Amino acid sequence: MKVTTIGLGYIGLPTSALIAQNKIQVCGVDVNPEVVKTINKGEIHIVEPDLDKAVASSVKDKFLKAYTEPQEAEVYLVVVPTPFKGNHEPDISYVEAATNGIIPLLKEDDLYIIESTSPVGTTEKMAKLIYSQRPELKGKLHMAYCPERVLPGNVMHELVHNDRVIGGVDKQSTQKAIDFYRLFVKGELHATNARTAEMCKLTENSSRDVQIAFANELSLICDKADIDVWELIKLANKHPRVNILQPGCGVGGHCIAVDPYFITSEFPMESQIIGKAREINNYKSFWCAEQVKKAKHDFKLKHGRTPSIALMGLAFKPNIDDLRESPAKYIAQKIMQDAHDEEYFIVEPNIKDHQVFKITPYQEAVKKADIIAFLVAHKEFNDVQLSEDKVILDFAGVLNK
Numbered sequence: 004m005k006v007t008t009i010g011l012g013y014i015g016l017p018t019s020a021l022i023a024q025n026k027i028q029v030c031g032v033d034v035n036p037e038v039v040k041t042i043n044k045g046e047i048h049i050v051e052p053d054l055d056k057a058v059a060s061s062v063k064d065k066f067l068k069a070y071t072e073p074q075e076a077e078v079y080l081v082v083v084p085t086p087f088k089g090n091h092e093p094d095i096s097y098v099e100a101a102t103n104g105i106i107p108l109l110k111e112d113d114l115y116i117i118e119s120t121s122p123v124g125t126t127e128k129m130a131k132l133i134y135s136q137r138p139e140l141k142g143k144l145h146m147a148y149c150p151e152r153v154l155p156g157n158v159m160h161e162l163v164h165n166d167r168v169i170g171g172v173d174k175q176s177t178q179k180a181i182d183f184y185r186l187f188v189k190g191e192l193h194a195t196n197a198r199t200a201e202m203c204k205l206t207e208n209s210s211r212d213v214q215i216a217f218a219n220e221l222s223l224i225c226d227k228a229d230i231d232v233w234e235l236i237k238l239a240n241k242h243p244r245v246n247i248l249q250p251g252c253g254v255g256g257h258c259i260a261v262d263p264y265f266i267t268s269e270f271p272m273e274s275q276i277i278g279k280a281r282e283i284n285n286y287k288s289f290w291c292a293e294q295v296k297k298a299k300h301d302f303k304l305k306h307g308r309t310p311s312i313a314l315m316g317l318a319f320k321p322n323i324d325d326l327r328e329s330p331a332k333y334i335a336q337k338i339m340q341d342a343h344d345e346e347y348f349i350v351e352p353n354i355k356d357h358q359v360f361k362i363t364p365y366q367e368a369v370k371k372a373d374i375i376a377f378l379v380a381h382k383e384f385n386d387v388q389l390s391e392d393k394v395i396l397d398f399a400g401v402l403n404k
């Protein structure tokens with residue numbers, strides 16, 4: 004059996020390597036020739052624990068090869084990004100382009116699977132697109148939707164061990180896709196239809212977004228009420244049926260801050276809580292930036308001089324180097340737009356340098372700054388020594404660990 008995966012990014016590449024490690028021939032396809040070249044050297048272009056070894060061995064053993072053009076296979080896996088366009092409308096043009104590339108190669112009995120996060124109805128839409136160009140294959144292909152659910156930083160483990168939800172456009176498609184995933188997934192495989200599987204992915208990430216919004220809303224209330232929100236949540240969570248998540252400086256990454264819009268844009272009247280959660284989590288980032296600006300003005304009034312300011316963390320969550328859709332990066336940008344003559348120390352222990360920000364080692368920043376704002380709870384910050392004279396803004400709960 005041969006598998007063609009379209010998209011060799013954060014999910015496509017690990018998935019390709021995993022399938023290849025199970026001694027199945029994989030043709031990985033990406034539009035970026037640099038990515039293709041890197042992978043064919045047995046190297047990787049993204050940071051993810053254990054991915055380097057998996058790709059190196061798969062390429063060396065000749066089970067994985069990368070191409071810039073789709074290759075003929077029996078299974079096609081679409082794993083391309085689905086960003087949004089305009090006013091948070093889902094943009095499925097990459098899924099469409101990937102499908103268009105596969106259409107001329109399809110033959111009877113092939114299996115076509117979409118893994119990319121997609122609005123409800125995308126798989127059916129792609130089935131229509133395929134049959135409009137290849138009417139002779141109608142009813143002879145298998146098509147399914149199976150969302151990825153892995154957590155960046157733990158992808159290689161979760162790809163194997165997480166349960167998967169698999170929804171075909173018909174029962175035979177579902178079964179054929181289940182048989183395929185059974186070859187390399189140890190978690191349970193749950194059968195459903197394509198629309199439910201699509202909605203399931205959006206639901207999982209929206210659920211997390213809503214729960215984080217609740218924690219962020221509490222943090223805003225507690226700030227006004229002069230209550231330590233971290234202590235409050237710890238205590239509330241002692242209740243056997245309460246499990247509140249952690250507030251932070253907003254919600255980032257390419258999934259949770261994006262996927263809920265795939266629901267709200269299509270069902271705006273019905274998705275009141277989901278839409279409000281997005282607003283609250285976005286507002287939290289704006290609020291954090293305002294808090295830093297306020298601390299700066301208060302310091303000037305109190306001490307009659309300009310403070311120096313450390314912004315601790317740029318990544319979208321702790322202990323990773325990924326700055327995509329990062330609220331911390333947004334906050335840093337917002338604060339810098341308002342900068343006058345203050346000195347800023349931007350800290351991100353997981354990256355060496357950045358095009359826009361000059362990165363300062365965290366020990367130096369903590370020592371020199373008058374105001375220290377923790378934006379991300381990176382593990383390095385856990386044991387920093389903070390003298391009494393510093394103004395501390397702990398948006399990430401670093402001091403309450």
Ligand code: SAJ
Pocket residue numbers: 151152153154155207208211215248249250251252253254255256257258259319320321
């Ligand atoms: N965050 C908080 N408070 C919390 C937990 C997270 O503010 O208590 C913030 C993080 O700092 C970050 C954002 O939320 O900015 C998202 O981080 P995350 O760790 O919750 O999730 P991601 O984006 O890394 O991965 C999510 C996962 N989805 C769920 O947990 C439901 C993952 O399983 C999905 O595969 C992934 O999205 C995806 O690709 O969709």
